[in-house]
Amino acid sequence: MRFSRLGFAFLALTTWGATQDQPAAKTDASPAAAQPAATRDQASTPAPSTSPAVDAASVKGSTFQSDYFKFTYELPAGWKALDDSVRMKSNHDVLAEDAETSKMAAAAAAQKKASTKGGSKSPSNAPAVSPVAERYSLMAASPNGLNSLAAPVLPRINIWAHRRVPPFDSPMEHARSAIGGKHSNVLVAPQEVTYNGHTFTRVQLITPGGQYQSRYITEIGEYLVGFDFLAESERELVELSETIKSVRFQ
Numbered sequence: 415m416r417f418s419r420l421g422f423a424f425l426a427l428t429t430w431g432a433t434q435d436q437p438a439a440k441t442d443a444s445p446a447a448a449q450p451a452a453t454r455d456q457a458s459t460p461a462p463s464t465s466p467a468v469d470a471a472s473v474k475g476s477t478f479q480s481d482y483f484k485f486t487y488e489l490p491a492g493w494k495a496l497d498d499s500v501r502m503k504s505n506h507d508v509l510a511e512d513a514e515t516s517k518m519a520a521a522a523a524a525q526k527k528a529s530t531k532g533g534s535k536s537p538s539n540a541p542a543v544s545p546v547a548e549r550y551s552l553m554a555a556s557p558n559g560l561n562s563l564a565a566p567v568l569p570r571i572n573i574w575a576h577r578r579v580p581p582f583d584s585p586m587e588h589a590r591s592a593i594g595g596k597h598s599n600v601l602v603a604p605q606e607v608t609y610n611g612h613t614f615t616r617v618q619l620i621t622p623g624g625q626y627q628s629r630y631i632t633e634i635g636e637y638l639v640g641f642d643f644l645a646e647s648e649r650e651l652v653e654l655s656e657t658i659k660s661v662r663f664q
Contacts, residue, residue, distance in 0.1 A: 494559035585615035
């Protein structure tokens, strides 16, 4: 079965000088002046960011935790998640690929604009550059584990995060795009559901590849966060999808 691929100094120099025939400067008794210059400069240097990476997440026992999005989720008993180093390396590769694709598309659009009769190279007439999509896998798991995000394994759970980019920058629009293909069989049309006080947009379908899929999408800050449950039968999908009720947001 085919799967889509489904994401670092500051230098201060101080100088001083005084001539012998100048009167001695009056001493400033303030605490700040009493500090050595190097100490004052160090104190004013902003502390490095301690915010976790967008795709920083882990599974301990059967509990998945997203450090960035601040939520937990309970995997089915015995399920195994893809190794985090493999997952994050894949995210890095996808981000680089998306950035290169966006760069090439912008260059092609600019060339087409310039070659059009009467086209202008002025910034005001330059073609708009689409924002680079940020796509991250937060977790991928199956009963016997995975060796890559692209492994064609069922049943399976994918948790992901995409930066919101128009026109699919809301959970509902994203869900509608998931069923836009001609060969998708919609089982449950996009609808809002609420679990543990948090609202998701849900859609259920049979993909063109024949997989049964439930997708739950929610909005967290600048990102859409999704849960994809994939199975080989509708009954298996219903049972697997029930685990969405274990999600807890901090």
